[in-house]
Amino acid sequence: MSRLSFHCLPPLFFALAGSLTASGAFAVDYPITPGQRSTAQQVAQAGVPLSELSPNAPDSYTIKKGDTLWDISKLFLKSPWRWPELWGMNMEQIHNPHLIYPGQVLFLDKSNGRARLTLGRPVGNEEKLSPRVRSEPLITDAISSVPMHLIGPFLNDAVVFETNQLELSPQIVATQEGRVLLSRGETAYVKGDVDAARNWQLFREPKPLTDPETGEILGFEARHVGTAELIAKPDVSSLTSADEIAPSVFRINTLREEANVGDHLAPLPPRDTSPFAPHAPSNGLKGRIIAVYGDGLNAGQNQIVSLNRGLRDGVERGHVLALWRAGTRRPDPTDKSKMLVLPDERHGLLFVFRVFERVSYALILQVQDPVHSGDKFTQP
Incomplete structure:
Protein backbone atom coordinates (compact mmCIF):
# COMPACT_ATOMS: atom_id res chain seq x y z
CA MET A 1 0.00 0.00 0.00
CA SER A 2 1.40 3.38 -0.95
CA ARG A 3 1.41 6.46 1.22
CA LEU A 4 -1.62 7.68 -0.78
CA SER A 5 -4.45 5.30 0.09
CA PHE A 6 -6.96 4.95 -2.75
CA HIS A 7 -9.79 4.84 -0.21
CA CYS A 8 -9.09 8.51 0.53
CA LEU A 9 -8.64 9.66 -3.04
CA PRO A 10 -11.05 12.24 -4.48
CA PRO A 11 -12.73 11.88 -7.90
CA LEU A 12 -10.04 11.23 -10.45
CA PHE A 13 -11.43 11.62 -13.94
CA PHE A 14 -14.03 13.76 -15.65
CA ALA A 15 -15.99 12.69 -18.70
CA LEU A 16 -16.36 14.95 -21.67
CA ALA A 17 -19.41 17.10 -21.00
CA GLY A 18 -20.62 20.48 -22.10
CA SER A 19 -22.72 22.41 -24.57
CA LEU A 20 -22.48 24.02 -27.98
CA THR A 21 -21.20 27.57 -28.06
CA ALA A 22 -22.50 30.25 -30.36
CA SER A 23 -19.74 29.45 -32.83
CA GLY A 24 -20.73 25.78 -32.90
CA ALA A 25 -17.66 24.57 -31.00
CA PHE A 26 -18.12 22.12 -28.17
CA ALA A 27 -17.48 23.87 -24.86
CA VAL A 28 -16.25 21.55 -22.14
CA ASP A 29 -15.73 22.11 -18.44
CA TYR A 30 -12.77 20.24 -16.94
CA PRO A 31 -12.76 21.12 -13.24
CA ILE A 32 -9.87 20.15 -10.98
CA THR A 33 -11.00 19.58 -7.42
CA PRO A 34 -8.90 20.81 -4.45
CA GLY A 35 -8.45 17.20 -3.40
CA GLN A 36 -7.13 16.19 -6.81
CA ARG A 37 -4.69 19.09 -6.83
CA SER A 38 -3.54 18.33 -3.28
CA THR A 39 -2.90 14.67 -4.16
CA ALA A 40 -0.98 15.64 -7.28
CA GLN A 41 1.09 18.23 -5.43
CA GLN A 42 2.17 15.64 -2.85
CA VAL A 43 3.42 13.35 -5.60
CA ALA A 44 4.96 16.23 -7.54
CA GLN A 45 7.35 16.89 -4.68
CA ALA A 46 9.00 13.48 -4.89
CA GLY A 47 7.52 11.42 -7.74
CA VAL A 48 5.83 8.03 -7.47
CA PRO A 49 7.57 5.01 -5.90
CA LEU A 50 8.61 2.51 -8.54
CA SER A 51 6.57 -0.12 -6.66
CA GLU A 52 3.39 1.77 -7.65
CA LEU A 53 4.11 1.48 -11.36
CA SER A 54 2.47 -1.15 -13.52
CA PRO A 55 4.88 -4.08 -14.09
CA ASN A 56 4.77 -3.41 -17.85
CA ALA A 57 4.84 0.40 -17.72
CA PRO A 58 6.38 1.63 -21.02
CA ASP A 59 9.30 4.08 -21.22
CA SER A 60 7.19 6.26 -23.51
CA TYR A 61 3.69 6.25 -24.94
CA THR A 62 2.16 8.27 -27.79
CA ILE A 63 -1.47 9.16 -27.10
CA LYS A 64 -3.79 7.87 -29.82
CA LYS A 65 -7.30 8.85 -30.82
CA GLY A 66 -9.71 6.67 -28.87
CA ASP A 67 -7.50 6.45 -25.77
CA THR A 68 -9.07 7.25 -22.41
CA LEU A 69 -7.45 8.42 -19.19
CA TRP A 70 -8.42 5.02 -17.80
CA ASP A 71 -6.38 3.30 -20.53
CA ILE A 72 -3.36 5.55 -20.07
CA SER A 73 -3.22 5.40 -16.28
CA LYS A 74 -3.57 1.60 -16.55
CA LEU A 75 -0.38 1.59 -18.63
CA PHE A 76 1.67 3.38 -15.98
CA LEU A 77 0.02 2.67 -12.60
CA LYS A 78 -1.28 -0.43 -10.86
CA SER A 79 -4.58 1.30 -9.94
CA PRO A 80 -6.17 3.02 -12.98
CA TRP A 81 -8.31 5.41 -10.91
CA ARG A 82 -5.26 7.03 -9.32
CA TRP A 83 -4.83 9.59 -12.08
CA PRO A 84 -3.84 12.52 -9.80
CA GLU A 85 -0.68 10.61 -8.91
CA LEU A 86 0.16 10.26 -12.61
CA TRP A 87 -0.58 13.94 -13.11
CA GLY A 88 1.54 14.82 -10.09
CA MET A 89 4.49 13.17 -11.77
CA ASN A 90 4.71 16.30 -13.98
CA MET A 91 2.44 19.16 -12.91
CA GLU A 92 4.72 21.74 -14.54
CA GLN A 93 3.86 20.57 -18.04
CA ILE A 94 0.47 18.91 -17.51
CA HIS A 95 -1.48 21.88 -16.18
CA ASN A 96 -4.80 20.05 -16.54
CA PRO A 97 -4.75 16.23 -16.79
CA HIS A 98 -8.09 16.24 -18.62
CA LEU A 99 -6.65 18.24 -21.51
CA ILE A 100 -4.19 15.90 -23.16
CA TYR A 101 -4.45 15.07 -26.83
CA PRO A 102 -3.64 12.50 -29.53
CA GLY A 103 -0.09 12.92 -30.79
CA GLN A 104 1.36 14.00 -27.46
CA VAL A 105 4.00 11.72 -25.97
CA LEU A 106 4.34 10.70 -22.33
CA PHE A 107 7.89 9.77 -21.19
CA LEU A 108 8.57 7.80 -18.03
CA ASP A 109 11.63 8.86 -16.02
CA LYS A 110 12.60 6.25 -13.38
CA SER A 111 15.77 7.86 -12.07
CA ASN A 112 16.69 7.92 -8.35
CA GLY A 113 14.18 5.25 -7.44
CA ARG A 114 11.15 7.46 -8.21
CA ALA A 115 8.95 7.77 -11.29
CA ARG A 116 8.02 10.96 -13.09
CA LEU A 117 6.36 11.75 -16.41
CA THR A 118 7.35 14.32 -19.00
CA LEU A 119 5.10 15.44 -21.80
CA GLY A 120 6.18 16.09 -25.39
CA ARG A 121 5.28 15.54 -29.01
CA PRO A 122 7.17 14.68 -32.22
CA VAL A 123 8.84 17.60 -34.04
CA GLY A 124 8.45 17.54 -37.83
CA ASN A 125 9.29 14.21 -39.48
CA GLU A 126 12.32 13.59 -37.29
CA GLU A 127 12.58 11.04 -34.55
CA LYS A 128 13.76 13.71 -32.14
CA LEU A 129 11.21 14.51 -29.45
CA SER A 130 10.86 17.85 -27.75
CA PRO A 131 9.00 18.46 -24.46
CA ARG A 132 6.26 20.93 -25.25
CA VAL A 133 2.76 21.80 -24.09
CA ARG A 134 0.28 21.99 -26.91
CA SER A 135 -1.32 25.44 -26.96
CA GLU A 136 -4.98 26.14 -27.73
CA PRO A 137 -5.82 22.65 -29.05
CA LEU A 138 -9.22 21.72 -30.38
CA ILE A 139 -11.44 20.76 -27.45
CA THR A 140 -13.05 18.00 -29.51
CA ASP A 141 -9.64 16.26 -29.71
CA ALA A 142 -9.28 15.90 -25.93
CA ILE A 143 -9.40 12.33 -24.69
CA SER A 144 -12.20 11.26 -22.35
CA SER A 145 -11.79 9.61 -18.98
CA VAL A 146 -13.71 6.37 -19.59
CA PRO A 147 -15.21 4.72 -22.75
CA MET A 148 -18.08 7.20 -23.22
CA HIS A 149 -19.10 5.61 -26.52
CA LEU A 150 -20.14 2.55 -24.49
CA ILE A 151 -21.86 4.40 -21.65
CA GLY A 152 -23.37 7.30 -23.62
CA PRO A 153 -26.37 5.45 -25.11
CA PHE A 154 -27.42 4.26 -21.63
CA LEU A 155 -27.16 7.58 -19.74
CA LEU A 268 -37.85 12.16 -22.92
CA PRO A 269 -35.55 13.84 -20.35
CA PRO A 270 -32.73 16.21 -21.35
CA ARG A 271 -29.55 14.43 -22.43
CA ASP A 272 -27.40 13.79 -19.38
CA THR A 273 -23.98 15.37 -20.04
CA SER A 274 -22.92 16.23 -16.49
CA PRO A 275 -19.30 15.32 -15.68
CA PHE A 276 -18.47 12.42 -13.40
CA ALA A 277 -15.34 10.85 -12.05
CA PRO A 278 -14.28 7.26 -11.33
CA HIS A 279 -13.44 6.89 -7.63
CA ALA A 280 -13.50 4.23 -4.93
CA PRO A 281 -16.39 4.20 -2.41
CA SER A 282 -15.51 5.63 0.99
CA ASN A 283 -17.60 3.06 2.88
CA GLY A 284 -17.75 -0.73 2.93
CA LEU A 285 -20.03 -1.02 -0.08
CA LYS A 286 -20.91 -4.51 -1.26
CA GLY A 287 -23.79 -6.24 -3.00
CA ARG A 288 -24.77 -8.46 -5.92
CA ILE A 289 -25.49 -8.28 -9.62
CA ILE A 290 -29.25 -8.28 -10.28
CA ALA A 291 -29.21 -8.96 -14.00
CA VAL A 292 -27.50 -8.36 -17.32
CA TYR A 293 -29.07 -5.44 -19.20
CA GLY A 294 -31.06 -6.75 -22.15
CA ASP A 295 -31.74 -10.40 -22.79
CA GLY A 296 -28.36 -11.94 -21.93
CA LEU A 297 -27.88 -14.59 -19.25
CA ASN A 298 -24.25 -13.60 -18.67
CA ALA A 299 -22.09 -10.62 -19.51
CA GLY A 300 -18.51 -9.84 -20.46
CA GLN A 301 -16.31 -6.78 -20.79
CA ASN A 302 -18.05 -3.57 -21.98
CA GLN A 303 -21.54 -4.87 -21.15
CA ILE A 304 -24.04 -3.33 -18.71
CA VAL A 305 -25.34 -4.91 -15.49
CA SER A 306 -27.79 -3.77 -12.81
CA LEU A 307 -26.74 -3.73 -9.13
CA ASN A 308 -28.86 -4.23 -6.01
CA ARG A 309 -27.53 -1.05 -4.42
CA GLY A 310 -28.51 2.57 -5.11
CA LEU A 311 -28.69 6.06 -3.62
CA ARG A 312 -30.07 4.81 -0.32
CA ASP A 313 -26.97 2.61 0.06
CA GLY A 314 -24.46 5.36 -0.72
CA VAL A 315 -23.78 4.41 -4.34
CA GLU A 316 -22.49 7.33 -6.39
CA ARG A 317 -22.12 7.88 -10.09
CA GLY A 318 -18.46 7.15 -10.89
CA HIS A 319 -17.91 4.49 -8.23
CA VAL A 320 -15.38 1.82 -9.22
CA LEU A 321 -16.27 -1.60 -7.78
CA ALA A 322 -14.53 -4.97 -7.70
CA LEU A 323 -16.20 -8.05 -9.20
CA TRP A 324 -15.84 -11.41 -7.46
CA ARG A 325 -15.99 -14.96 -8.77
CA ALA A 326 -17.75 -17.32 -6.34
CA GLY A 327 -15.46 -19.89 -4.74
CA THR A 328 -16.03 -23.47 -5.82
CA ARG A 329 -16.57 -26.64 -3.79
CA ARG A 330 -14.57 -29.73 -4.63
CA PRO A 331 -13.57 -33.00 -2.94
CA ASP A 332 -10.47 -32.91 -0.76
CA PRO A 333 -7.91 -35.06 -2.63
CA THR A 334 -6.27 -36.01 0.67
CA ASP A 335 -9.54 -36.95 2.41
CA LYS A 336 -12.41 -38.08 0.20
CA SER A 337 -14.90 -37.64 3.06
CA LYS A 338 -14.28 -33.88 3.13
CA MET A 339 -15.14 -31.02 0.77
CA LEU A 340 -12.86 -28.10 0.05
CA VAL A 341 -14.64 -24.72 -0.03
CA LEU A 342 -12.38 -22.39 -2.01
CA PRO A 343 -12.52 -18.63 -1.33
CA ASP A 344 -14.12 -16.10 -3.66
CA GLU A 345 -11.68 -14.56 -6.13
CA ARG A 346 -11.63 -11.02 -7.49
CA HIS A 347 -11.72 -11.08 -11.28
CA GLY A 348 -12.91 -7.73 -12.63
CA LEU A 349 -13.96 -4.10 -12.22
CA LEU A 350 -17.27 -2.26 -12.58
CA PHE A 351 -17.88 1.43 -13.28
CA VAL A 352 -21.18 2.85 -11.99
CA PHE A 353 -22.67 5.42 -14.39
CA ARG A 354 -26.36 5.66 -13.46
CA VAL A 355 -27.90 5.53 -9.98
CA PHE A 356 -31.51 5.23 -8.84
CA GLU A 357 -32.91 4.99 -5.31
CA ARG A 358 -32.45 1.23 -4.86
CA VAL A 359 -30.75 0.16 -8.10
CA SER A 360 -27.77 1.29 -10.17
CA TYR A 361 -26.24 0.45 -13.55
CA ALA A 362 -22.57 -0.28 -14.14
CA LEU A 363 -20.27 -0.92 -17.09
CA ILE A 364 -17.98 -3.94 -16.86
CA LEU A 365 -14.58 -2.32 -17.40
CA GLN A 366 -12.60 -5.55 -17.30
CA VAL A 367 -13.34 -9.14 -16.34
CA GLN A 368 -11.80 -12.59 -16.63
CA ASP A 369 -14.90 -14.83 -16.55
CA PRO A 370 -18.55 -14.31 -17.57
CA VAL A 371 -20.63 -12.31 -15.08
CA HIS A 372 -23.96 -13.75 -13.91
CA SER A 373 -26.94 -12.67 -11.87
CA GLY A 374 -26.08 -13.06 -8.17
CA ASP A 375 -22.33 -12.45 -8.56
CA LYS A 376 -20.81 -10.32 -5.80
CA PHE A 377 -19.25 -6.88 -5.95
CA THR A 378 -17.38 -4.87 -3.30
CA GLN A 379 -15.38 -1.68 -3.05
CA PRO A 380 -12.00 -2.21 -4.77
Whole structure:
Protein backbone atom coordinates (compact mmCIF):
# COMPACT_ATOMS: atom_id res chain seq x y z
CA MET A 1 0.00 0.00 0.00
CA SER A 2 1.40 3.38 -0.95
CA ARG A 3 1.41 6.46 1.22
CA LEU A 4 -1.62 7.68 -0.78
CA SER A 5 -4.45 5.30 0.09
CA PHE A 6 -6.96 4.95 -2.75
CA HIS A 7 -9.79 4.84 -0.21
CA CYS A 8 -9.09 8.51 0.53
CA LEU A 9 -8.64 9.66 -3.04
CA PRO A 10 -11.05 12.24 -4.48
CA PRO A 11 -12.73 11.88 -7.90
CA LEU A 12 -10.04 11.23 -10.45
CA PHE A 13 -11.43 11.62 -13.94
CA PHE A 14 -14.03 13.76 -15.65
CA ALA A 15 -15.99 12.69 -18.70
CA LEU A 16 -16.36 14.95 -21.67
CA ALA A 17 -19.41 17.10 -21.00
CA GLY A 18 -20.62 20.48 -22.10
CA SER A 19 -22.72 22.41 -24.57
CA LEU A 20 -22.48 24.02 -27.98
CA THR A 21 -21.20 27.57 -28.06
CA ALA A 22 -22.50 30.25 -30.36
CA SER A 23 -19.74 29.45 -32.83
CA GLY A 24 -20.73 25.78 -32.90
CA ALA A 25 -17.66 24.57 -31.00
CA PHE A 26 -18.12 22.12 -28.17
CA ALA A 27 -17.48 23.87 -24.86
CA VAL A 28 -16.25 21.55 -22.14
CA ASP A 29 -15.73 22.11 -18.44
CA TYR A 30 -12.77 20.24 -16.94
CA PRO A 31 -12.76 21.12 -13.24
CA ILE A 32 -9.87 20.15 -10.98
CA THR A 33 -11.00 19.58 -7.42
CA PRO A 34 -8.90 20.81 -4.45
CA GLY A 35 -8.45 17.20 -3.40
CA GLN A 36 -7.13 16.19 -6.81
CA ARG A 37 -4.69 19.09 -6.83
CA SER A 38 -3.54 18.33 -3.28
CA THR A 39 -2.90 14.67 -4.16
CA ALA A 40 -0.98 15.64 -7.28
CA GLN A 41 1.09 18.23 -5.43
CA GLN A 42 2.17 15.64 -2.85
CA VAL A 43 3.42 13.35 -5.60
CA ALA A 44 4.96 16.23 -7.54
CA GLN A 45 7.35 16.89 -4.68
CA ALA A 46 9.00 13.48 -4.89
CA GLY A 47 7.52 11.42 -7.74
CA VAL A 48 5.83 8.03 -7.47
CA PRO A 49 7.57 5.01 -5.90
CA LEU A 50 8.61 2.51 -8.54
CA SER A 51 6.57 -0.12 -6.66
CA GLU A 52 3.39 1.77 -7.65
CA LEU A 53 4.11 1.48 -11.36
CA SER A 54 2.47 -1.15 -13.52
CA PRO A 55 4.88 -4.08 -14.09
CA ASN A 56 4.77 -3.41 -17.85
CA ALA A 57 4.84 0.40 -17.72
CA PRO A 58 6.38 1.63 -21.02
CA ASP A 59 9.30 4.08 -21.22
CA SER A 60 7.19 6.26 -23.51
CA TYR A 61 3.69 6.25 -24.94
CA THR A 62 2.16 8.27 -27.79
CA ILE A 63 -1.47 9.16 -27.10
CA LYS A 64 -3.79 7.87 -29.82
CA LYS A 65 -7.30 8.85 -30.82
CA GLY A 66 -9.71 6.67 -28.87
CA ASP A 67 -7.50 6.45 -25.77
CA THR A 68 -9.07 7.25 -22.41
CA LEU A 69 -7.45 8.42 -19.19
CA TRP A 70 -8.42 5.02 -17.80
CA ASP A 71 -6.38 3.30 -20.53
CA ILE A 72 -3.36 5.55 -20.07
CA SER A 73 -3.22 5.40 -16.28
CA LYS A 74 -3.57 1.60 -16.55
CA LEU A 75 -0.38 1.59 -18.63
CA PHE A 76 1.67 3.38 -15.98
CA LEU A 77 0.02 2.67 -12.60
CA LYS A 78 -1.28 -0.43 -10.86
CA SER A 79 -4.58 1.30 -9.94
CA PRO A 80 -6.17 3.02 -12.98
CA TRP A 81 -8.31 5.41 -10.91
CA ARG A 82 -5.26 7.03 -9.32
CA TRP A 83 -4.83 9.59 -12.08
CA PRO A 84 -3.84 12.52 -9.80
CA GLU A 85 -0.68 10.61 -8.91
CA LEU A 86 0.16 10.26 -12.61
CA TRP A 87 -0.58 13.94 -13.11
CA GLY A 88 1.54 14.82 -10.09
CA MET A 89 4.49 13.17 -11.77
CA ASN A 90 4.71 16.30 -13.98
CA MET A 91 2.44 19.16 -12.91
CA GLU A 92 4.72 21.74 -14.54
CA GLN A 93 3.86 20.57 -18.04
CA ILE A 94 0.47 18.91 -17.51
CA HIS A 95 -1.48 21.88 -16.18
CA ASN A 96 -4.80 20.05 -16.54
CA PRO A 97 -4.75 16.23 -16.79
CA HIS A 98 -8.09 16.24 -18.62
CA LEU A 99 -6.65 18.24 -21.51
CA ILE A 100 -4.19 15.90 -23.16
CA TYR A 101 -4.45 15.07 -26.83
CA PRO A 102 -3.64 12.50 -29.53
CA GLY A 103 -0.09 12.92 -30.79
CA GLN A 104 1.36 14.00 -27.46
CA VAL A 105 4.00 11.72 -25.97
CA LEU A 106 4.34 10.70 -22.33
CA PHE A 107 7.89 9.77 -21.19
CA LEU A 108 8.57 7.80 -18.03
CA ASP A 109 11.63 8.86 -16.02
CA LYS A 110 12.60 6.25 -13.38
CA SER A 111 15.77 7.86 -12.07
CA ASN A 112 16.69 7.92 -8.35
CA GLY A 113 14.18 5.25 -7.44
CA ARG A 114 11.15 7.46 -8.21
CA ALA A 115 8.95 7.77 -11.29
CA ARG A 116 8.02 10.96 -13.09
CA LEU A 117 6.36 11.75 -16.41
CA THR A 118 7.35 14.32 -19.00
CA LEU A 119 5.10 15.44 -21.80
CA GLY A 120 6.18 16.09 -25.39
CA ARG A 121 5.28 15.54 -29.01
CA PRO A 122 7.17 14.68 -32.22
CA VAL A 123 8.84 17.60 -34.04
CA GLY A 124 8.45 17.54 -37.83
CA ASN A 125 9.29 14.21 -39.48
CA GLU A 126 12.32 13.59 -37.29
CA GLU A 127 12.58 11.04 -34.55
CA LYS A 128 13.76 13.71 -32.14
CA LEU A 129 11.21 14.51 -29.45
CA SER A 130 10.86 17.85 -27.75
CA PRO A 131 9.00 18.46 -24.46
CA ARG A 132 6.26 20.93 -25.25
CA VAL A 133 2.76 21.80 -24.09
CA ARG A 134 0.28 21.99 -26.91
CA SER A 135 -1.32 25.44 -26.96
CA GLU A 136 -4.98 26.14 -27.73
CA PRO A 137 -5.82 22.65 -29.05
CA LEU A 138 -9.22 21.72 -30.38
CA ILE A 139 -11.44 20.76 -27.45
CA THR A 140 -13.05 18.00 -29.51
CA ASP A 141 -9.64 16.26 -29.71
CA ALA A 142 -9.28 15.90 -25.93
CA ILE A 143 -9.40 12.33 -24.69
CA SER A 144 -12.20 11.26 -22.35
CA SER A 145 -11.79 9.61 -18.98
CA VAL A 146 -13.71 6.37 -19.59
CA PRO A 147 -15.21 4.72 -22.75
CA MET A 148 -18.08 7.20 -23.22
CA HIS A 149 -19.10 5.61 -26.52
CA LEU A 150 -20.14 2.55 -24.49
CA ILE A 151 -21.86 4.40 -21.65
CA GLY A 152 -23.37 7.30 -23.62
CA PRO A 153 -26.37 5.45 -25.11
CA PHE A 154 -27.42 4.26 -21.63
CA LEU A 155 -27.16 7.58 -19.74
CA ASN A 156 -30.85 8.21 -20.47
CA ASP A 157 -32.05 4.92 -21.94
CA ALA A 158 -31.43 2.67 -18.90
CA VAL A 159 -34.40 3.55 -16.69
CA VAL A 160 -35.70 2.08 -13.44
CA PHE A 161 -39.15 3.06 -12.19
CA GLU A 162 -39.94 2.82 -8.47
CA THR A 163 -43.36 1.35 -9.24
CA ASN A 164 -44.90 -0.15 -12.34
CA GLN A 165 -46.10 3.34 -13.28
CA LEU A 166 -45.79 2.72 -17.01
CA GLU A 167 -49.06 0.76 -16.80
CA LEU A 168 -50.87 4.11 -16.58
CA SER A 169 -48.70 5.96 -19.14
CA PRO A 170 -49.64 6.73 -22.77
CA GLN A 171 -49.57 3.63 -24.97
CA ILE A 172 -49.41 2.82 -28.67
CA VAL A 173 -52.83 1.44 -29.65
CA ALA A 174 -52.63 1.45 -33.45
CA THR A 175 -50.10 1.74 -36.26
CA GLN A 176 -49.96 3.25 -39.71
CA GLU A 177 -52.06 1.16 -42.15
CA GLY A 178 -52.60 -1.48 -39.48
CA ARG A 179 -49.01 -2.74 -39.51
CA VAL A 180 -47.83 -5.04 -36.75
CA LEU A 181 -44.45 -3.34 -36.32
CA LEU A 182 -43.33 0.27 -36.63
CA SER A 183 -40.11 1.50 -38.23
CA ARG A 184 -38.37 4.84 -38.11
CA GLY A 185 -40.37 7.68 -39.66
CA GLU A 186 -43.69 5.85 -39.47
CA THR A 187 -46.84 6.96 -37.65
CA ALA A 188 -48.08 5.60 -34.33
CA TYR A 189 -51.44 6.32 -32.69
CA VAL A 190 -51.26 6.77 -28.93
CA LYS A 191 -53.94 6.66 -26.23
CA GLY A 192 -53.43 8.68 -23.03
CA ASP A 193 -52.51 12.10 -21.74
CA VAL A 194 -49.66 13.55 -23.82
CA ASP A 195 -49.69 17.13 -22.54
CA ALA A 196 -46.47 16.61 -20.53
CA ALA A 197 -44.00 16.83 -23.44
CA ARG A 198 -43.41 16.89 -27.18
CA ASN A 199 -40.61 14.30 -27.27
CA TRP A 200 -41.06 10.88 -25.68
CA GLN A 201 -39.24 7.63 -25.03
CA LEU A 202 -40.73 4.29 -26.06
CA PHE A 203 -40.55 1.38 -23.63
CA ARG A 204 -41.45 -2.29 -23.76
CA GLU A 205 -43.41 -3.79 -20.87
CA PRO A 206 -41.22 -3.29 -17.75
CA LYS A 207 -39.84 -6.23 -15.78
CA PRO A 208 -39.29 -6.33 -12.01
CA LEU A 209 -35.73 -6.18 -10.67
CA THR A 210 -35.54 -8.58 -7.73
CA ASP A 211 -32.80 -8.41 -5.09
CA PRO A 212 -30.82 -11.69 -5.30
CA GLU A 213 -30.20 -11.51 -1.53
CA THR A 214 -33.62 -10.61 -0.10
CA GLY A 215 -36.15 -11.26 -2.86
CA GLU A 216 -37.36 -7.65 -2.56
CA ILE A 217 -38.55 -5.96 -5.78
CA LEU A 218 -36.21 -2.98 -6.06
CA GLY A 219 -37.84 -1.37 -9.08
CA PHE A 220 -39.07 -1.99 -12.60
CA GLU A 221 -36.64 -1.93 -15.51
CA ALA A 222 -38.20 -0.56 -18.67
CA ARG A 223 -36.62 -1.83 -21.87
CA HIS A 224 -35.85 1.14 -24.13
CA VAL A 225 -37.26 0.78 -27.64
CA GLY A 226 -36.71 4.23 -29.15
CA THR A 227 -38.03 7.79 -29.26
CA ALA A 228 -41.09 9.42 -30.79
CA GLU A 229 -42.33 12.97 -31.40
CA LEU A 230 -45.86 14.24 -30.84
CA ILE A 231 -47.26 15.44 -34.17
CA ALA A 232 -50.93 16.07 -33.33
CA LYS A 233 -53.05 15.89 -30.21
CA PRO A 234 -56.42 14.10 -30.22
CA ASP A 235 -59.07 15.57 -32.53
CA VAL A 236 -62.20 15.20 -30.39
CA SER A 237 -64.40 17.05 -32.90
CA SER A 238 -64.98 13.82 -34.84
CA LEU A 239 -66.22 11.84 -31.82
CA THR A 240 -69.94 11.02 -31.76
CA SER A 241 -70.31 9.07 -28.49
CA ALA A 242 -68.69 8.56 -25.09
CA ASP A 243 -67.45 5.15 -26.22
CA GLU A 244 -65.17 6.63 -28.87
CA ILE A 245 -61.53 7.64 -28.29
CA ALA A 246 -59.41 9.95 -30.43
CA PRO A 247 -55.70 9.00 -30.22
CA SER A 248 -52.73 11.34 -30.52
CA VAL A 249 -50.51 11.10 -33.60
CA PHE A 250 -46.78 10.40 -33.13
CA ARG A 251 -43.86 10.00 -35.52
CA ILE A 252 -41.20 7.42 -34.67
CA ASN A 253 -37.81 9.19 -34.63
CA THR A 254 -35.25 6.62 -33.44
CA LEU A 255 -35.39 2.91 -32.68
CA ARG A 256 -33.25 0.32 -30.94
CA GLU A 257 -35.73 -2.29 -32.15
CA GLU A 258 -39.05 -2.14 -33.99
CA ALA A 259 -41.91 -0.64 -31.98
CA ASN A 260 -45.13 -2.56 -31.33
CA VAL A 261 -48.72 -1.88 -30.40
CA GLY A 262 -48.73 -1.95 -26.60
CA ASP A 263 -45.42 -0.12 -26.12
CA HIS A 264 -45.59 2.61 -23.48
CA LEU A 265 -44.36 6.20 -23.60
CA ALA A 266 -42.64 8.43 -21.03
CA PRO A 267 -41.39 12.02 -21.50
CA LEU A 268 -37.85 12.16 -22.92
CA PRO A 269 -35.55 13.84 -20.35
CA PRO A 270 -32.73 16.21 -21.35
CA ARG A 271 -29.55 14.43 -22.43
CA ASP A 272 -27.40 13.79 -19.38
CA THR A 273 -23.98 15.37 -20.04
CA SER A 274 -22.92 16.23 -16.49
CA PRO A 275 -19.30 15.32 -15.68
CA PHE A 276 -18.47 12.42 -13.40
CA ALA A 277 -15.34 10.85 -12.05
CA PRO A 278 -14.28 7.26 -11.33
CA HIS A 279 -13.44 6.89 -7.63
CA ALA A 280 -13.50 4.23 -4.93
CA PRO A 281 -16.39 4.20 -2.41
CA SER A 282 -15.51 5.63 0.99
CA ASN A 283 -17.60 3.06 2.88
CA GLY A 284 -17.75 -0.73 2.93
CA LEU A 285 -20.03 -1.02 -0.08
CA LYS A 286 -20.91 -4.51 -1.26
CA GLY A 287 -23.79 -6.24 -3.00
CA ARG A 288 -24.77 -8.46 -5.92
CA ILE A 289 -25.49 -8.28 -9.62
CA ILE A 290 -29.25 -8.28 -10.28
CA ALA A 291 -29.21 -8.96 -14.00
CA VAL A 292 -27.50 -8.36 -17.32
CA TYR A 293 -29.07 -5.44 -19.20
CA GLY A 294 -31.06 -6.75 -22.15
CA ASP A 295 -31.74 -10.40 -22.79
CA GLY A 296 -28.36 -11.94 -21.93
CA LEU A 297 -27.88 -14.59 -19.25
CA ASN A 298 -24.25 -13.60 -18.67
CA ALA A 299 -22.09 -10.62 -19.51
CA GLY A 300 -18.51 -9.84 -20.46
CA GLN A 301 -16.31 -6.78 -20.79
CA ASN A 302 -18.05 -3.57 -21.98
CA GLN A 303 -21.54 -4.87 -21.15
CA ILE A 304 -24.04 -3.33 -18.71
CA VAL A 305 -25.34 -4.91 -15.49
CA SER A 306 -27.79 -3.77 -12.81
CA LEU A 307 -26.74 -3.73 -9.13
CA ASN A 308 -28.86 -4.23 -6.01
CA ARG A 309 -27.53 -1.05 -4.42
CA GLY A 310 -28.51 2.57 -5.11
CA LEU A 311 -28.69 6.06 -3.62
CA ARG A 312 -30.07 4.81 -0.32
CA ASP A 313 -26.97 2.61 0.06
CA GLY A 314 -24.46 5.36 -0.72
CA VAL A 315 -23.78 4.41 -4.34
CA GLU A 316 -22.49 7.33 -6.39
CA ARG A 317 -22.12 7.88 -10.09
CA GLY A 318 -18.46 7.15 -10.89
CA HIS A 319 -17.91 4.49 -8.23
CA VAL A 320 -15.38 1.82 -9.22
CA LEU A 321 -16.27 -1.60 -7.78
CA ALA A 322 -14.53 -4.97 -7.70
CA LEU A 323 -16.20 -8.05 -9.20
CA TRP A 324 -15.84 -11.41 -7.46
CA ARG A 325 -15.99 -14.96 -8.77
CA ALA A 326 -17.75 -17.32 -6.34
CA GLY A 327 -15.46 -19.89 -4.74
CA THR A 328 -16.03 -23.47 -5.82
CA ARG A 329 -16.57 -26.64 -3.79
CA ARG A 330 -14.57 -29.73 -4.63
CA PRO A 331 -13.57 -33.00 -2.94
CA ASP A 332 -10.47 -32.91 -0.76
CA PRO A 333 -7.91 -35.06 -2.63
CA THR A 334 -6.27 -36.01 0.67
CA ASP A 335 -9.54 -36.95 2.41
CA LYS A 336 -12.41 -38.08 0.20
CA SER A 337 -14.90 -37.64 3.06
CA LYS A 338 -14.28 -33.88 3.13
CA MET A 339 -15.14 -31.02 0.77
CA LEU A 340 -12.86 -28.10 0.05
CA VAL A 341 -14.64 -24.72 -0.03
CA LEU A 342 -12.38 -22.39 -2.01
CA PRO A 343 -12.52 -18.63 -1.33
CA ASP A 344 -14.12 -16.10 -3.66
CA GLU A 345 -11.68 -14.56 -6.13
CA ARG A 346 -11.63 -11.02 -7.49
CA HIS A 347 -11.72 -11.08 -11.28
CA GLY A 348 -12.91 -7.73 -12.63
CA LEU A 349 -13.96 -4.10 -12.22
CA LEU A 350 -17.27 -2.26 -12.58
CA PHE A 351 -17.88 1.43 -13.28
CA VAL A 352 -21.18 2.85 -11.99
CA PHE A 353 -22.67 5.42 -14.39
CA ARG A 354 -26.36 5.66 -13.46
CA VAL A 355 -27.90 5.53 -9.98
CA PHE A 356 -31.51 5.23 -8.84
CA GLU A 357 -32.91 4.99 -5.31
CA ARG A 358 -32.45 1.23 -4.86
CA VAL A 359 -30.75 0.16 -8.10
CA SER A 360 -27.77 1.29 -10.17
CA TYR A 361 -26.24 0.45 -13.55
CA ALA A 362 -22.57 -0.28 -14.14
CA LEU A 363 -20.27 -0.92 -17.09
CA ILE A 364 -17.98 -3.94 -16.86
CA LEU A 365 -14.58 -2.32 -17.40
CA GLN A 366 -12.60 -5.55 -17.30
CA VAL A 367 -13.34 -9.14 -16.34
CA GLN A 368 -11.80 -12.59 -16.63
CA ASP A 369 -14.90 -14.83 -16.55
CA PRO A 370 -18.55 -14.31 -17.57
CA VAL A 371 -20.63 -12.31 -15.08
CA HIS A 372 -23.96 -13.75 -13.91
CA SER A 373 -26.94 -12.67 -11.87
CA GLY A 374 -26.08 -13.06 -8.17
CA ASP A 375 -22.33 -12.45 -8.56
CA LYS A 376 -20.81 -10.32 -5.80
CA PHE A 377 -19.25 -6.88 -5.95
CA THR A 378 -17.38 -4.87 -3.30
CA GLN A 379 -15.38 -1.68 -3.05
CA PRO A 380 -12.00 -2.21 -4.77
